[in-house]
Amino acid sequence: xxxxxxxxxxxxxxxxxxxxxxxxxxxxxxxxxxxxxxxxxxxxxxxxxxxxxxxxxxxxxxxxxxxxxxxxxxxxxxxxxxxxxxxxxxxxxxxxxxxxxxxxxxxxxxxxxxxxxxxxxxxxxxxxxxxxxxxxxxxxxxxxxxxxxxxxxxxxxxxxxxxxxxxxxxxxxxxxxx
Amino acid sequence: xxxxxxxxxxxxxxxxxxxxxxxxxxxxxxxxxxxxxxxxxxxxxxxxxxxxxxxxxxxxxxxxxxxxxxxxxxxxxxxxxxxxxxxxxxxxxxxxxxxxxxxxxxxxxxxxxxxxxxxxxxxxxxxxxxxxxxxxxxxxxxx
Numbered sequence: 001x002x003x004x005x006x007x008x009x010x011x012x013x014x015x016x017x018x019x020x021x022x023x024x025x026x027x028x029x030x031x032x033x034x035x036x037x038x039x040x041x042x043x044x045x046x047x048x049x050x051x052x053x054x055x056x057x058x059x060x061x062x063x064x065x066x067x068x069x070x071x072x073x074x075x076x077x078x079x080x081x082x083x084x085x086x087x088x089x090x091x092x093x094x095x096x097x098x099x100x101x102x103x104x105x106x107x108x109x110x111x112x113x114x115x116x117x118x119x120x121x122x123x124x125x126x127x128x129x130x131x132x133x134x135x136x137x138x139x140x141x142x143x144x145x146x147x148x149x150x151x152x153x154x155x156x157x158x159x160x161x162x163x164x165x166x167x168x169x170x171x172x173x174x175x176x177x178x
Numbered sequence: 179x180x181x182x183x184x185x186x187x188x189x190x191x192x193x194x195x196x197x198x199x200x201x202x203x204x205x206x207x208x209x210x211x212x213x214x215x216x217x218x219x220x221x222x223x224x225x226x227x228x229x230x231x232x233x234x235x236x237x238x239x240x241x242x243x244x245x246x247x248x249x250x251x252x253x254x255x256x257x258x259x260x261x262x263x264x265x266x267x268x269x270x271x272x273x274x275x276x277x278x279x280x281x282x283x284x285x286x287x288x289x290x291x292x293x294x295x296x297x298x299x300x301x302x303x304x305x306x307x308x309x310x311x312x313x314x315x316x317x318x319x320x321x
Contacts, residue, residue: 033269127238131267134267134268137225
């Protein structure tokens with residue numbers, strides 16, 4: 001009796017294992033960033049279309065801000081852009097656009113065409129700062145608190161749902177704390 | 179006509195290969211460095227194409243990370259420091275060989291547990307069989 005049931009149990013155990021494996025593999029792109037609760041990486045980058053101007057992470061201290069990595073070569077950035085535009089209209093927080101691995105004329109044309117929601121646009125031409133941020137897909141969005149700590153990261157296309165459920169409540173709690 | 183298109187295809191491949199080679203002129207000071215680079219990039223995961231390592235992937239990110247590994251190597255960092263640099267940014271997931279730590283104990287000891295279970299089953303079935311044979315021998319002699 002035992003020897004008949006045992007293979008069956010083993011079979012179902014294997015099926016369960018595979019199902020769980022498949023479920024997890026869907027979330028593979030959702031790798032937790034080791035940067036959460038860490039200080040924002042240092043950078044010193046030129047401002048887009050403003051020759052001679054540069055900006056560092058230090059000058060952004062004291063207010064919550066969003067860092068949105070994008071490129072004119074990235075179709076998903078184009079898809080999420082209306083959400084960023086909509087967020088900018090709320091004037092809820094400062095938004096930094098990180099134009100990475102891109103060419104300046106393309107970036108400027110892209111913003112002219114689809115709207116410019118960024119309070120400032122920085123140019124990470126060779127993508128080095130994007131590596132310091134652990135960016136591996138575009139777009140990626142980071143929320144930084146007034147002390148310069150990364151509190152939230154969204155990988156891939158930003159949706160209004162994420163803005164309402166993840167970003168705005170965090171910004172509000174930062175403001176009530178200060 | 180057919181020959182011509184085959185020749186064209188070969189030429190296209192040859193040209194694209196030389197372009198690929200030019201894209202990444204990573205120069206090393208010596209063979210030992212080159213070997214370390216090759217070994218490291220094989221152990222690191224390209225996060226865009228998750229089932230490829232950095233050495234094999236042609237994604238832009240893999241290209242950038244190879245450049246980063248190359249620079250760290252030339253600046254005299256050791257292999258662990260280079261891996262830590264990437265783990266700090268991308269997490270343990272970037273390593274193909276997961277570190278032994280609390281959330282990976284099961285992963286590391288599971289093969290041993292499975293081996294023990296296998297040994298136990300093997301022992302049980304051998305025991306059963308030899309018992310059966312012994313019984314058979316007995317019945318044979320009594321008959």
